[in-house]
Amino acid sequence: MAGMPEKTVEYLLETRIDAQTDDGLMDKFLEDFILTHIIHMPVNILCSYLKNYYMRGSTVRMDDTLPIDDYEHKIVAKRRVVAFLNLWVQILGLRFFLDPASNSFVEELYCYVLEDSRQFPEMLSNLEPMCAIRQLRESAMQTINRHSSLVLDCGNQVIYLSDTSSFVMNIRLDKTAADICEMAKTKMRYVSSSNEELQLVEVKSSGGKFCNLIKTFKFTSSSQIAFQIFQK
Numbered sequence: 062m063a064g065m066p067e068k069t070v071e072y073l074l075e076t077r078i079d080a081q082t083d084d085g086l087m088d089k090f091l092e093d094f095i096l097t098h099i100i101h102m103p104v105n106i107l108c109s110y111l112k113n114y115y116m117r118g119s120t121v122r123m124d125d126t127l128p129i130d131d132y133e134h135k136i137v138a139k140r141r142v143v144a145f146l147n148l149w150v151q152i153l154g155l156r157f158f159l160d161p162a163s164n165s166f167v168e169e170l171y172c173y174v175l176e177d178s179r180q181f182p183e184m185l186s187n188l189e190p191m192c193a194i195r196q197l198r199e200s201a202m203q204t205i206n207r208h209s210s211l212v213l214d215c216g217n218q219v220i221y222l223s224d225t226s227s228f229v230m231n232i233r234l235d236k237t238a239a240d241i242c243e244m245a246k247t248k249m250r251y252v253s254s255s256n257e258e259l260q261l262v263e264v265k266s267s268g269g270k271f272c273n274l275i276k277t278f279k280f281t282s283s284s285q286i287a288f289q290i291f292q293k
Contacts, residue, residue, distance in 0.1 A: 066102050069094075070110040074141040081144070087152070095152050105162035112166070115142040115173060136183045139174075143187045146170060150194055158201035167198050 077091045098107055117138055146167070150157050158164050174191045177184040230244055 066106065067110045067113075069102075070107065071114065074114060074138075074145060078141045078144050078148075079137075081148075087148070091148065092152060095149050103162075104160045108162050108166040111142050111145065112169070115139050115170065136181065139177065139184065140187055142170070143174060143190055147190050147194060150197060155201050155204065158198055158205070164198065164202075167194055171195050 073091060073094060077088050081088060081091075115138065117135065149163075150167075158167075171191045171194070174184065174187050178188045230241070
């Protein structure tokens with residue numbers, strides 16, 4: 062979506078969150094944003110946008126100075142942020158709590174929701190999911206503290222295809238380029254003949270490619286890398 066990043070977040074909150082259904086199917090556009098936002102929008106910036114959107118409803122009150130439509134709009138805005146956070150946690154799982162910014166945002170938003178729920182009955186429905194997210198956070202911290210040496214997840218890597226389309230895969234640090242190609246075949250539902258092979262190359266910012274990565278490439282935990290897959 063073109064425009065400022067904050068406008069993109071507003072668009073998602075105001076058009077995609079409300080459209081979520083109870084059948085368990087995730088909105089594809091919303092899922093793609095959550096999986097790939099780190100490329101163009103750091104976690105701390107996204108959390109800041111969500112906080113700003115939530116705080117627009119921080120002055121909600123039922124009195125003669127605020128029309129009921131405005132009151133309801135502010136309540137809905139708060140609910141959207143909680144719903145977005147809930148989906149974010151569902152999609153990323155433990156990885157969500159590995160980032161200090163998103164981790165602290167959970168506690169901050171919980172405090173806001175708790176305070177609002179004490180003043181406005183309509184906000185009580187937000188408190189339950191926030192309590193659940195907070196409990197997940199505590200469990201995740203216990204797991205990380207006990208097994209920090211086992212956390213090998215490097216997050217999401219964007220895989221670009223030779224036809225200019227793309228998709229996202231979660232890739233662990235111990236996966237080789239050959240492993241990634243096999244994972245990509247499943248994602249792409251790729252069926253090859255005996256003489257065809259997929260090859261993975263790293264695409265540098267200069268446009269250069271390293272075609273020998275099929276056997277030698279290994280991830281580093283701090284890398285932010287784009288890849289391309291094509292038929293050899």
